[in-house]
Amino acid sequence: MFKSFSKIVLRNMWRYKGYTLLNVVGMAIGIAAMVWGYQTYRYSFSFDNFHKDRDNVYRGLTYKEGADGVKGVFPMAAVKQAQNDFSGIEEAVRYLSRGLNVKYDKNEPFAERAHFTDPAFFELFNFPLVAGSGNIADKNVVLITERTAKKYFGNEDPLGKPLIFYSGDSYALPLTVTGVLKDVPVNSTIQFDFITNFENFLRGNGSRVAPDDWTLMMDAAFFKIPNPADAQRLAKEFDKYISVQQKAREDWKAAGFKLISLPENAAMTNLSNNNLGERIEDSATYGPFVLALLIFLSACLNFSNTSVSRANRRLKEMGMRKVMGSSQRQLILQMLLECGFVVVLAVLLSTLLNYWWLPAFNQMFNGVKVTADYFNDMSLLLFMAVAVVITTLLAGAYPAFYISRFNPSTIFRGTVKFGGTNLFSRIMLGLQVSIAMITVVAGIGFARNAEFQKNYDYGYNIENTIGVIVFDTTSFPAFKNEIAAIPQVTALAGTRNHIGYGSRSVVAEAEGKKGETNYLEIGNDYVKTMNLKIAEGRGFDTQMEGDYDHSILITQNLAANYGWKDKEALDKKIFIDSMHYSVIGILKDFHLDQLFDPLEPVVLKLAKENRYQFLVIQSKLSDLETVYSKTRDAWKKVFPMKPFAGFYQNEIKAEAYQVTKSIAKIFTWFAIISILLTATGLFALVSLTVLKKTKEIALRKVVGAKPRDILVLINRGYFWIFLLASAIGCYGGYSLTRLLLDMIFGVNAGIEVSTLIRSAIVLFVIAGITSGIKVWQAIRANPAKNLRAE
Amino acid sequence: MLELKGIYKWVNTGNNRVFLLKDVDLSVQPGEFISIMGPSGSGKSTLLNVIGMLDTFDQGEYNFLHEPVHKLKEKQRSSLYKQYIGFVFQAYHLIDELTVYENIETPLIYQDIKTSERKAMVADVLDRFQIVGKKDLFPTQLSGGQQQLVGIARALIARPKLLLADEPTGNLNSKQGEEIMGLFKQLNDEGMTIIQVTHSEKNAAYGSRIINLLDGMVAR
Numbered sequence A: 001m002f003k004s005f006s007k008i009v010l011r012n013m014w015r016y017k018g019y020t021l022l023n024v025v026g027m028a029i030g031i032a033a034m035v036w037g038y039q040t041y042r043y044s045f046s047f048d049n050f051h052k053d054r055d056n057v058y059r060g061l062t063y064k065e066g067a068d069g070v071k072g073v074f075p076m077a078a079v080k081q082a083q084n085d086f087s088g089i090e091e092a093v094r095y096l097s098r099g100l101n102v103k104y105d106k107n108e109p110f111a112e113r114a115h116f117t118d119p120a121f122f123e124l125f126n127f128p129l130v131a132g133s134g135n136i137a138d139k140n141v142v143l144i145t146e147r148t149a150k151k152y153f154g155n156e157d158p159l160g161k162p163l164i165f166y167s168g169d170s171y172a173l174p175l176t177v178t179g180v181l182k183d184v185p186v187n188s189t190i191q192f193d194f195i196t197n198f199e200n201f202l203r204g205n206g207s208r209v210a211p212d213d214w215t216l217m218m219d220a221a222f223f224k225i226p227n228p229a230d231a232q233r234l235a236k237e238f239d240k241y242i243s244v245q246q247k248a249r250e251d252w253k254a255a256g257f258k259l260i261s262l263p264e265n266a267a268m269t270n271l272s273n274n275n276l277g278e279r280i281e282d283s284a285t286y287g288p289f290v291l292a293l294l295i296f297l298s299a300c301l302n303f304s305n306t307s308v309s310r311a312n313r314r315l316k317e318m319g320m321r322k323v324m325g326s327s328q329r330q331l332i333l334q335m336l337l338e339c340g341f342v343v344v345l346a347v348l349l350s351t352l353l354n355y356w357w358l359p360a361f362n363q364m365f366n367g368v369k370v371t372a373d374y375f376n377d378m379s380l381l382l383f384m385a386v387a388v389v390i391t392t393l394l395a396g397a398y399p400a401f402y403i404s405r406f407n408p409s410t411i412f413r414g415t416v417k418f419g420g421t422n423l424f425s426r427i428m429l430g431l432q433v434s435i436a437m438i439t440v441v442a443g444i445g446f447a448r449n450a451e452f453q454k455n456y457d458y459g460y461n462i463e464n465t466i467g468v469i470v471f472d473t474t475s476f477p478a479f480k481n482e483i484a485a486i487p488q489v490t491a492l493a494g495t496r497n498h499i500g501y502g503s504r505s506v507v508a509e510a511e512g513k514k515g516e517t518n519y520l521e522i523g524n525d526y527v528k529t530m531n532l533k534i535a536e537g538r539g540f541d542t543q544m545e546g547d548y549d550h551s552i553l554i555t556q557n558l559a560a561n562y563g564w565k566d567k568e569a570l571d572k573k574i575f576i577d578s579m580h581y582s583v584i585g586i587l588k589d590f591h592l593d594q595l596f597d598p599l600e601p602v603v604l605k606l607a608k609e610n611r612y613q614f615l616v617i618q619s620k621l622s623d624l625e626t627v628y629s630k631t632r633d634a635w636k637k638v639f640p641m642k643p644f645a646g647f648y649q650n651e652i653k654a655e656a657y658q659v660t661k662s663i664a665k666i667f668t669w670f671a672i673i674s675i676l677l678t679a680t681g682l683f684a685l686v687s688l689t690v691l692k693k694t695k696e697i698a699l700r701k702v703v704g705a706k707p708r709d710i711l712v713l714i715n716r717g718y719f720w721i722f723l724l725a726s727a728i729g730c731y732g733g734y735s736l737t738r739l740l741l742d743m744i745f746g747v748n749a750g751i752e753v754s755t756l757i758r759s760a761i762v763l764f765v766i767a768g769i770t771s772g773i774k775v776w777q778a779i780r781a782n783p784a785k786n787l788r789a790e
Numbered sequence B: 001m002l003e004l005k006g007i008y009k010w011v012n013t014g015n016n017r018v019f020l021l022k023d024v025d026l027s028v029q030p031g032e033f034i035s036i037m038g039p040s041g042s043g044k045s046t047l048l049n050v051i052g053m054l055d056t057f058d059q060g061e062y063n064f065l066h067e068p069v070h071k072l073k074e075k076q077r078s079s080l081y082k083q084y085i086g087f088v089f090q091a092y093h094l095i096d097e098l099t100v101y102e103n104i105e106t107p108l109i110y111q112d113i114k115t116s117e118r119k120a121m122v123a124d125v126l127d128r129f130q131i132v133g134k135k136d137l138f139p140t141q142l143s144g145g146q147q148q149l150v151g152i153a154r155a156l157i158a159r160p161k162l163l164l165a166d167e168p169t170g171n172l173n174s175k176q177g178e179e180i181m182g183l184f185k186q187l188n189d190e191g192m193t194i195i196q197v198t199h200s201e202k203n204a205a206y207g208s209r210i211i212n213l214l215d216g217m218v219a220r
């Protein structure tokens, strides 16, 4: 029986190559998309899943007084003390990083981030060793990852090689590479390239850290707690440290602590003050899944629709089989088998599609590495198997049950009211239209957002500015003089903090209201160089000694937070870090970070030159590249030992722009696919209508119907469903795109009516062309011939 | 062989009940060759389909080989039908995607007959109808007469007791028609019970009895 079925199936598939190809390709795209969505989802929740003891390892978090939510940092002294003070902690591990220059022998130095931790780190976490020893108890050693070994030593054996870690004149640390670790997986919240003993950590001025230093905050503190029931109690007991911590850090007062297990840590997103990595965001976790589901549904609907509309031809065979003794069950089985064939082919094709698509997707976004190991991943295989079954049922069940239920005498009498144009098919078409609409709206919406972000006014001079990170405050003046001598430079300023390159978050209190705000310490020409606009009051004046200590500039956004309008804010007192400042000027709002973050309030304070860490340089746009290379030359002259860390300010735009552009690209592709699917579905239905109405059309033409009447006659059944589905799709596309935009970008273009109108036009034009072709044929057909054929 | 008693079949159109069959009584003995005649639309096909269990009826009794068909479940009816009845159509109704050989073989597949046995049975029939040379062709590659031959071969392959034919020569020219009727005669001589629907007196003459239908009723 199976053999006979298979024969028919294959012959049918071959005879209708066009349809088969269309269905296989459509399904393949749907299934590939599903695998992509599923793997992306799994990837997102795979973070840190490779640590054996993950359920017993906890991360310490700190509540900050006056601030919302919990913070990722943890006071250093508390880590080791807690292990002694309280029961239930088996290990306590400090983990901290800092930027350092690293140099091997006479080679070019690199600016790197080195990590410092306690030896027990490797007992808590699973970062496998490739060569050498994994012990960092010895303070003279450093462990590096494979890719770092490659970067510094090429093909030489890294073991035993010396590396110098240095910063300024006060800090130089020669360490020996004694172990090479496997590269840290992308789905790890703990990321490092160099890791060494915690004792090697030195402050900026080269001083060591005392073990009971309460001022220093860890990137992360880890505790091994064998009995998870202890975690909550311990977090409470940590409260004992609040007073001593607060005394040490007036500017950053702890208000409490929290312990979360590694899996909880891995599941978190948007933890503030978090110096570890995070899983990919919810939008990126669920977005692909939803999108994939839509495409998949559309492909299934298409398959279903084309099968039903073609079923007219199959009907005779079904009747015949019944006459020959087939039961309905066997017929259903046969139809599902046919469908299964297509699905299996589609699955095979989908693996090829993903072979190309997953890497392309990974390239579009940072920190995403979605893969599909079709041969070894049991969950994936199971998922695929379930997908085959569900797809077969979803796409094949309706035609199978529908076609098989007629009794042969009805079929042979030829009076079967045949489907394709019935309500069910039309609803399915409607669904496809809605899905297509959603993807089109999203595609156009994100493309518009990309445009919007490209032209977004950040509120400062983002295009003709370059910056250099100069950690060495002592040599700052020499370097600055070199740059000032470059003729094309139109303005320059040193600064402690710089827009887009990290700022401190502080709690600011005024008129009884507390709130978090960003805090920039800037140099005296910074406002001018960056083209920040003063709305009210004045800028900093170095002649006024008080400006260094008591004056601040605030943004309009911050003023609004306190309910101050226009000039009202001037001379107001704001309490920050246990100090009172008075507002001397109000700046127009500017965007402090990438467009992922919303516009946030900013406080600016004047810093003395000995605190400068950045030099920002302005020139005409046409001179910018020249200035950049001259700056690098100057750097080489002044700091021959240090890697050059310069940047174009507009690089800030790049990531958000790339993300929105990538999403736009994905949606555009999916929009094209879902439109094609919808168009073929529509074409199949219109063809069937024309087929069914051949005689009627011919008769009407004979009695003088105009082409318009024929058009109406054929499309009457679809028009309203199309309109309704488009409206639903518009709304769905609007909501989905808005949701995604808001999830991803703090600042975005939103969705305009014009986007919806454009999407509708795209869809209607394509639908018009699709059904138009068929209608045109019908109108042109010779009525006499069609009547004769009946 | 079979017995119809007071068979009614109707369809409701709006408030009207249209009778397709009205109080039909018929009894058929094994080995009979019956021709059903009547004007177009008189219900001949309907009656044949009811006899062949391809269609249901609304009232009356139908006993087939002492089984009360009107009381049987769909499944039992279908197995009865599978085993004892072969059907031949005016329009042949072969499956276009299957070869001659495969078309003839299909009913056996539905009866779960083993491959080796199937081969023998199909070879037998092909031989008998002298279409061995055509066995790998598809229906569309055959003439009407040849297609009908295949249709008959297929109806007979499972060795039914009753052969039903709805205008089997309707689409054929007279020479082809005569051949088919000759074949029927021969089958009947070998003991096969046959009921055919025909418009042709000449074809009816091959049979042993004629039943005239008029407006769904047997004319007496």
Ligand SMILES: Nc1ncnc2c1ncn2[C@@H]1O[C@H](COP(=O)(O)OP(=O)(O)OP(=O)(O)O)[C@@H](O)[C@H]1O
Residues within 6 Å of the ligand: B011, B020, B038, B039, B040, B041, B042, B043, B044, B045, B046, B047
């Ligand atoms: N299920 C049904 N619903 C409605 N009308 C039906 C149905 N089945 C048959 N008819 C009608 O009943 C009448 C008898 O049909 P049937 O096919 O039995 O006629 P026939 O005697 O075989 O005619 P012909 O010689 O043209 O083949 C016809 O008018 C047909 O249209």
Ligand SMILES: [Mg+2]
Residues within 6 Å of the ligand: B044, B045, B046, B166
């Ligand atoms: Mg008839």
